[in-house]
Amino acid sequence: MDTLNQTDLKILRHLRQDSRISNADLADRVGLSSSSCWRRVRALEDSGVLHRYSIVLDEEKMGLTFQAIVHVHLTRHDPELVEDFLRVVQRQEEIRDCYATTGQADYHLIVRCRDLNAYNDFLENTLFRIPAVASAQTNLVLRSIKTRETGA
Template identity: 40%
Template sequence: MLSVELDQIDKNILELVQNDASLSVADIADKVGLSSSPCWRRIKRMEEQGVIQRRVTVLDRNALGLNFEVVASVKLQLPNRENLELFEQAVDGWPEVVECMTVTGAVDYIIRVLTLDMHAYDDFLRDKLLSLGLVSDVQSRIIVRVSKRTTAVPLSLVEDSSSSNTK
């Protein structure tokens, strides 16, 4: 169930901006068959609804020397509300952690960490993650090769509001 109503033009706009946030409103409008003003209003509406959260530039981490990537499973000693909040606050301040997800199962969190090398990751583990005093176990998996990575949301799975009204 959609929390907002989107038609095919909205989805086309979203497809364009999620692949190239540098496009001008005029370029987007031209590609979706609208004039600039209605296109701008649609983009503004989707921003206000929270569908478009922000516009970013995707950097090449390898070109920047951040060649060491790890996915770590983290188990807290005592996963109560206070410790979960303390952990999340700490992670929020660590630039090495580029994703942190609360998960179900045998661990409490999955984090994705980018560093320069294995030594930098070891420093991160010792000086940040384990020094919190909240963590009972960390299982690290070094990423050898990424075969797919995207920031794009699969818009083809989103139902058109115009088609749902006819059902």
């Protein structure tokens, strides 16, 4: 699928809001027949534009009320050290997102924990035990203004 048209974008917007919507309801909302809508969704899946359906959890209701953005500085960029860091990032449940960026920090992590004590435990027993990590700066999230999952 080379380009997305307005109908494709409408389909994606509605699926992003509710991935459990029935094909009939989706077709109604975007102004297509059910069979035509199904073919377009299938084409979006086959092209890789639409590659996964998922759920959004309310992490605060799950008791994960502490959220931080952690700016990580590495000591060196030796391939082995970086790979070790990335392996830990991949398996660590507290780390929701990780971004390699330009700028002062090498990586930016979005971290969710139960509370400040759990975050301190994550820092001391996980992040600071990774040989590649030189330092980390934490910005506490006071409130979410907009997230991709909720739009809030």
